[in-house]
Amino acid sequence: MTATTPTTSPVRDVPTEVLVDGRWRAATGGGTFEVVDPATEETLCSVADAGPEDGEAALAAAHAAAPEWARVAPRERAELLRAAFETVTARTEQLAALITAECGKTLAESRAEVAYGAEFLRWFAEEAVRAPGLLRRAPAGANQQLVHRRPVGPALLITPWNFPIAMATRKIGPALAAGCPVVIKPAQLTPLTTLAVAEILRDELERRGLPAGVVNVVPTSSAGDVTGPLLADDRLRKLSFTGSTGVGRRLLAQAADQVLSCSMELGGNAPFVVFGDADLEAAVDGAAVAKLRNGGQSCVAANRFLVHESLATEFADRLGARFADLTVGPGAEGNDVGPLIGADAVDSVHALVADAVDHGARVVTGGQRPAGPGYFYPPTVLADVARDARCVHEEIFGPVAPVVAFADDDEGIALANDTPYGLAAYAYTRDLDLAMRAAHELDAGMIGVNRGMVSDASAPFGGTKQSGLGREGGEAGLEEYLETVYVAM
Incomplete structure (x- = not known):
């Protein structure tokens, strides 16, 4: 985990590389892009600039981890998320300074965002053990109907720049709670907070002996070059995007070919x-x-x-x-x-x-x-x-x-x-x-x-009309990463 910054910088302990299968490494092409402090216009650090090969490797790791992660007991997934909540909360000042450095918001707002972002980890730790199901006798009386939920599969999470911890945890929390491994593409303007949260999760996964490929991160300055091939890959089963309506439309069009499950939180007025x-x-x-x-x-x-x-x-x-x-x-x-x-x-x-x-x-x-x-x-x-x-x-x-x-x-x-x-x-x-x-x-x-x-x-977040599809947060947030299976017995 390296960062091209002085030791007094708020980004000094933040990984700045690609995370694939539990390992931080340079981008395949060796390129980097700069992250700038909007208050000073000064460069904070350089971050690995992932390319299509890195995205493919991240999806391969998530796909390989998917069967084992789906079998992990809901309680164990819950305890992972709860531990991440505790760590994020304990590091409030560090993470708030990081958000302020790369995003520009005031420290008071950054502290509030850390608390808000951590709450998604705690909420979905609690929801992980509450996936709904059903067992009943069929109306005709000839058989039993069993309805259960299972993880939809590897998920691509694309987050915006304006709430770099909350937007990440609002997607990571329900995905991991449901049993879905993830590939995260953070915003180019504010990737550092997401990288810091990913390291907290990576460390917890390693400490608990859980699959390393559950959390993968591909920061990039060429989002389309990285996400386009992933959306065309039949190993990907879920897309969650927060951003503009225009970009959301294009992603929905790309996702249609693989009939991907999509959650879209788009523009507002x-x-x-x-x-x-x-x-x-x-x-x-x-x-x-x-x-x-x-x-x-x-x-x-x-x-x-x-x-x-x-x-x-x-x-x-x-x-x-x-x-x-x-x-x-x-x-x-x-x-x-x-x-x-x-x-x-x-x-x-x-x-x-x-x-x-x-x-x-x-x-x-x-x-x-x-x-x-x-x-x-x-x-x-x-x-x-x-x-x-x-x-x-x-x-x-x-x-x-x-x-x-x-x-x-x-x-x-x-x-x-x-x-x-x-x-x-x-x-x-x-x-x-x-x-x-x-x-x-x-x-x-x-x-x-x-x-x-x-x-x-704890409440459903999402919109109507061209503001998006699906909901994040609340009980509905977990549903977005589950698919329904009906069994006639």
């Missing part, structure tokens, strides 16, 4: 609806949480703030005052908001703000690009945003809150649903009937009512 009777102070508090987690770089971040016209101006001004008080800077230095992930992200966010202003929006706070170094953008509130502005229809993925007014409850719900996406939605009201109506009529897979955060390891 989350509405934050503030009805006319809402507690305005509570709504502003919830809006700050729903918008600014990881600087707005979250698929469940509130994207459009739809506010009843009687409250819209005051809501925008109050939220603007809240945003104006926040400090922006490197996450390791105690600031409230860290950098965006790269220069392209800053360009994209600023272009959406400029478009909104061109359409008549009023800048309440923010909206100006600071000088570098670092990929920073200030928390920004836009009032009087036109409904045809790009930021109303496109995922912002940054700390920008556009406020759009609506006239009545019907219009508010209609505007919220006027999108091809349906990952998350938020609603604020003091009327119980209206809250229940919003819960039933908002077309999203996750709905926060008078609450600005919905993520929970």
Whole structure:
């Protein structure tokens, strides 16, 4: 495990190679790519750049390990995951510093992500021993019906850059609990946290004498070159992807040839609806949480703030005052908001703000690009945003809150649903009937009512429409890695 970094770096103990069949090694072609700190634009380290041969070797190891891993007792799989939970929790400060270094988020947020990511390991340790089954007499009375679940097989897990530990454990946890070995392709921008978690699991597998090929990792700068051949290989039986809808569509098309089981957590355009009777102070508090987690770089971040016209101006001004008080800077230095992930992200966010202003929006706070170094953008509130502005229809993925007014409850719900996406939605009201109506009529897979955060390891995470297929977390997360077998006896 080598890293081209000074001994004081938060990445000094992190493996930077390919993990295949329990062994860290260089990429077959010997290439590497750099991981950059978005707060400073400085290189943190170089990581092995896996190619197609490495991906094939990783899948071969997972396929070879699959029969033995499926036979491992559920309790033993559970204890492996529980031990990993304990280790991740004990290393919170190290892992949080690593997340902040490669992802940019504040240390407080990174610590919260470590706790959230660890919770998937604990939850699925508990779920490993609870796979459902059925035994009953057939209605005709001639035989018994036995229904049991078995692991679907080797799984390819493709994770995004914005939550490098939580997105990894949300997939690894249920896969291992179900008995599926995995090949993980972490995001090129933030591979280090996933590599650190993989080492924790590798060490536990080795210590317990379990199959080494259960966890394999192939960091790469050429995702398509590595994953394409794997999706065409009949040894792969599962694909789990978190990322953009565009990439998700392409992966689904590739997966169709092998009729792979697919879980897809894709893009979002989350509405934050503030009805006319809402507690305005509570709504502003919830809006700050729903918008600014990881600087707005979250698929469940509130994207459009739809506010009843009687409250819209005051809501925008109050939220603007809240945003104006926040400090922006490197996450390791105690600031409230860290950098965006790269220069392209800053360009994209600023272009959406400029478009909104061109359409008549009023800048309440923010909206100006600071000088570098670092990929920073200030928390920004836009009032009087036109409904045809790009930021109303496109995922912002940054700390920008556009406020759009609506006239009545019907219009508010209609505007919220006027999108091809349906990952998350938020609603604020003091009327119980209206809250229940919003819960039933908002077309999203996750709905926060008078609450600005919905993520929970024990609850199903996923969306409707073009926001994806399947669910992660909760009892549903384990189901994604199991197939149903019916036996007539």
